[in-house]
Amino acid sequence: MATVNQEAAAEAKTGMAGQPVLRSAFQRSVAAYWNAEQDPVNIRLGEVDGLFHHHYGIGDYDPAVLDGPKDLREQAIITEMHRLESAQAELLLDHFGPVAGDDYLLDAGSGRGGTSFMASQRFGCHVDGVSISETQVEFARAQAEQRGVADRVRFHFRNMLDTGLPAKSRQVIWTNETTMYVDLGDLYREFARLLPNGGRYVCITGCYNDLTGGRSRAVSQIDQHYTCNIHSRGRYFKALAESGFVPISVIDLTPDTIPYWELRAQSSVATGIEHAFLTAYREGSFHYLLIAADYVGR
Ligand code: GPP
Numbered sequence: 001m002a003t004v005n006q007e008a009a010a011e012a013k014t015g016m017a018g019q020p021v022l023r024s025a026f027q028r029s030v031a032a033y034w035n036a037e038q039d040p041v042n043i044r045l046g047e048v049d050g051l052f053h054h055h056y057g058i059g060d061y062d063p064a065v066l067d068g069p070k071d072l073r074e075q076a077i078i079t080e081m082h083r084l085e086s087a088q089a090e091l092l093l094d095h096f097g098p099v100a101g102d103d104y105l106l107d108a109g110s111g112r113g114g115t116s117f118m119a120s121q122r123f124g125c126h127v128d129g130v131s132i133s134e135t136q137v138e139f140a141r142a143q144a145e146q147r148g149v150a151d152r153v154r155f156h157f158r159n160m161l162d163t164g165l166p167a168k169s170r171q172v173i174w175t176n177e178t179t180m181y182v183d184l185g186d187l188y189r190e191f192a193r194l195l196p197n198g199g200r201y202v203c204i205t206g207c208y209n210d211l212t213g214g215r216s217r218a219v220s221q222i223d224q225h226y227t228c229n230i231h232s233r234g235r236y237f238k239a240l241a242e243s244g245f246v247p248i249s250v251i252d253l254t255p256d257t258i259p260y261w262e263l264r265a266q267s268s269v270a271t272g273i274e275h276a277f278l279t280a281y282r283e284g285s286f287h288y289l290l291i292a293a294d295y296v297g298r
């Protein structure tokens, strides 16, 4: 039997069934962005406890972190931002419903693996993470080895639109701020293939407000910054319904994420995109949304 590392090496060379993983110029540019990404806003936060996230935070921050002496203040802000990002992932996991130790989950767009490790730790389950960034897949695999969970939390250089995983093999699938990189129709058709009837899909995303009419300037700046295409709120529900998903919870997290961006704007690791998020959220052209949906397609 091939070891995890041998399988990983074979997969890295060929992708799924010999098909290239990156199938368009757009996908290649997205992969190039994430292969090169090493922002302190992600690395320094991950170093706080070894969970490296690629999503934003929710909840109020402790204003005391802004008051300390300069040398302690910087690290206190970073630790607090990381706490808010982990709180976001905990909320996502809260919506998974029952998960057993022998269930298989999918992290679609798994980044450096933070949410996958949290899911496996909480539920004792198996997790497969897929990403079109080879650098991120390598990073996440090294984390899995380091944590001693490489047999249960596995990362693959694969395309979330065509994972190659067996049909009906997943109890839960999630996307944590990754859906702005794909066509939602294509994505949810693949998820409908992977889930049994009653399987759960959970998404946290940023989406633009249909009511304000198209992408605002601030939303366009976010697209430009990350090489992504933010979808409208309405597009999510249409694409979900078309593939047999019925929402059970929808939470507007916009008021809960604004404090994170206010704190981040004052931090030493701010990237310059903070003002666009704050403007978009405050003007109402953009929402931070959690959607949990059951698959009822067959
Ligand atoms: C990933 O977070 C961010 C995205 C995939 C961008 C789009 C998300 C939206 C909700 C619009 P990150 O942690 O890599 O970003 P940053 O480096 O800015 O912290």
Ligand code: MG
Pocket (backbone or CB within 6 Å): 041, 042, 053, 054, 055, 056
């Ligand atoms: Mg980040």
